[in-house]
Amino acid sequence: MDLGISGKTALVTGASRGIGLAIAQTLAAEGVRVVGAARTVTPELEKVAAATVAVDLSTRQGARSVVDRALAAVGGIDFLVNNVGGGDPAGLSLGGVLDVEDEQWTRTFDLNLFSAVWTTKAALPSVLERTGAIVNISSINARVPTGSPVGYAEAKAALTQFGKRLSEELAPRGVRVNTVSPGLTASPLWTDPERFGGAVAAVSGVAHADLIANLPGQVGVASGRFSEPQEVADLVVFLLSERAANIYGADYVIDGGTLKAA
Numbered sequence: 001m002d003l004g005i006s007g008k009t010a011l012v013t014g015a016s017r018g019i020g021l022a023i024a025q026t027l028a029a030e031g032v033r034v035v036g037a038a039r040t041v042t043p044e045l046e047k048v049a050a051a052t053v054a055v056d057l058s059t060r061q062g063a064r065s066v067v068d069r070a071l072a073a074v075g076g077i078d079f080l081v082n083n084v085g086g087g088d089p090a091g092l093s094l095g096g097v098l099d100v101e102d103e104q105w106t107r108t109f110d111l112n113l114f115s116a117v118w119t120t121k122a123a124l125p126s127v128l129e130r131t132g133a134i135v136n137i138s139s140i141n142a143r144v145p146t147g148s149p150v151g152y153a154e155a156k157a158a159l160t161q162f163g164k165r166l167s168e169e170l171a172p173r174g175v176r177v178n179t180v181s182p183g184l185t186a187s188p189l190w191t192d193p194e195r196f197g198g199a200v201a202a203v204s205g206v207a208h209a210d211l212i213a214n215l216p217g218q219v220g221v222a223s224g225r226f227s228e229p230q231e232v233a234d235l236v237v238f239l240l241s242e243r244a245a246n247i248y249g250a251d252y253v254i255d256g257g258t259l260k261a262a
């Protein structure tokens, strides 16, 4: 299947590892010139990106500067993938609403919602000029506010709604905006014992390897396994492509059958 995107340009946030890296790699393999941004630029990202930006995207200035750098590097933005997000365990409480300081709500919303709002605002003039496409990476937690950290599900719910609003506003001008909502995905967020998965294992009093082995069963993943970052990336790249030319304002769940409602 020809995706019809060779020669286009893309800005992918949170592209140094996990889902964002898989998206950057898949776009590059299709002939797209990718600008990848994260706080740390990894060799894997360097290998596939036309340009990289080391930036903290949880600030307005960071989001603005990444778009400026992308425009300077590749001349314009056809595709924007707002992937950055998750839960950075440093200093984060995994407790309940009564345990969490206001600052944690702010940090979690800055990373999971406002980063996408700021980046989109900065990139939109170019995306509109090129009649491009946007995909936001939300989560099934937007629909099921379980798990931690507190504030994550709430921020993702707002991100999903932001995608729908944007689509309504931009569809008449030919820009497609869609959302992808993964369930458990085997990115370093879970698989690296030094990151979020390790923090959850520690709080739960289980070994990290046992957490990873048992989690799909515990949260009711019908397929019994995590999705691979590549599986999420394939869906994202399809949605950006010409093959999805009449898909506007949709929210695609990829969760191995975790959500039970029809």
Ligand SMILES: NC(=O)c1ccc[n+]([C@@H]2O[C@H](COP(=O)([O-])OP(=O)(O)OC[C@H]3O[C@@H](n4cnc5c(N)ncnc54)[C@H](OP(=O)(O)O)[C@@H]3O)[C@@H](O)[C@H]2O)c1
Binding pocket: 013, 014, 015, 016, 017, 018, 019, 020, 037, 038, 039, 040, 041, 055, 056, 057, 058, 083, 084, 085, 086, 087, 088, 111, 137, 138, 139, 140, 181, 182, 183, 184, 185, 186, 187, 188, 189, 190
């Ligand atoms: N994995 C899952 O089970 C799952 C499920 C549902 C939704 N999601 C969503 O999928 C997206 C990607 O998650 P992932 O699982 O691939 O996470 P990950 O493995 O932790 O990767 C996160 C990426 O974002 C970057 N990043 C984090 N904080 C940043 C900041 N302040 N500024 C700039 N870059 C930053 C990281 O690089 P640096 O640390 O170097 O900055 C990395 O490239 C997130 O929006 C997450 O909420 C994931």
